[in-house]
Amino acid sequence: MALTAKGQATRRRIIEGAAAYLRSDGAGGVTLDDIRAITGTSKGQIFHYFPDGKDELFLAVARFEADRVLSDQQPHLGALTSWPAWERWRDAVVARYRAQGRSCPLGVLMNELGGTPGAQEVVSALVDQWQAHLRDGIAEMRQAGLVRSEVDADRTSAALIAGIQGGVQMLRSTGGVGHLEAALDTLIDHLRR
Amino acid sequence: MALTAKGQATRRRIIEGAAAYLRSDGAGGVTLDDIRAITGTSKGQIFHYFPDGKDELFLAVARFEADRVLSDQQPHLGALTSWPAWERWRDAVVARYRAQGRSCPLGVLMNELGGTPGAQEVVSALVDQWQAHLRDGIAEMRQAGLVRSEVDADRTSAALIAGIQGGVQMLRSTGGVGHLEAALDTLIDHLRR
């Protein structure tokens, strides 16, 4: 399938429009017709650019959103080399999810995609990269003597990931960022002492 | 709606059958027809016992499953008065979710119910009770001098809840209990030192 410049623009418009819709509304049932209406396209176009239909489109949107998750944490996430840097990262995460509110684009996409091959792969890749950054940060802090040497970078970064995920989930159901903050603060405090 | 003994039995059969189906399969799209087939009932019966249809039935199932979550952690969760007790509770949680595997009945129900009033209330009530048990446990440990007094029982219990939720979510997407264990162990270790 050869795409002209116009074609690429339309394809992007569909993906970004769908992503924006998910972010704003966060409603459960997202239909192709919703996306069609919002992006000002037609069924024909959607299936022209995503021949495998809904799954293929949603997977593309999921990849797009997954990228955003990490880039929204930069540059902090990539340079966790001092306590102030950790604090800035913590604040960036809290701010990002507070702004996102109850809606969770990736969550909606994952449950829409269900068992589709490739769906879990996207989230796995995201989590792996995320955790790797944290692990690197902890390792650097330890080498610099800022974190005591008994700390297991692997397990602690895994705990942080779990805490964040759970905190976000609590945000989805309660609307508050309290759990997210508690998890981040407690775990960073654990690193610190 | 007056229910005879037979009627109550059928009603329960529907709820428990649906719950068992969710637990075993964990598939995304659960339909009334699935439940009808599995519980050996008919559409007429489902709407007889749950006049508001799918939402009412699923809400009942959600309540049933939410009860299980806490009772599966007993008696450990109710008596977190020593470090061995905390360890037993930790093991019970890990075992419970390892057994549950990737399927997550409550998760499926919540996303099926979406924004239905009462749905988030069920999960909120569950989380509140859960966290209250942990908070009480931490408070008792502190009174007994087993936990240092600077520990904030509220925040630490919130962090534990977040860690567990996130760990379970990781279990759903990766199939492993590593994140759950890391979160529990790291946070309990934080209490301990």
Added chain:
DNA sequence: GATTTTCTGGACCTTCCGGTCCACTGTGGT
């Protein structure tokens, strides 16, 4: 035993939604 109420079964309806199809338009290459 009669009657009223509950229980059960399943045919049927309606809506929604993903997906197909085809005709038409624009565009880029020669």
Added chain:
DNA sequence: ACCACAGTGGACCGGAAGGTCCAGAAAATC
């Protein structure tokens, strides 16, 4: 100017799923 192919619009289809309805069986009440 022509032509091939990408882009666009929207009518239409088929199946799935929630929900309605009613007739008949079973059970409770008197």
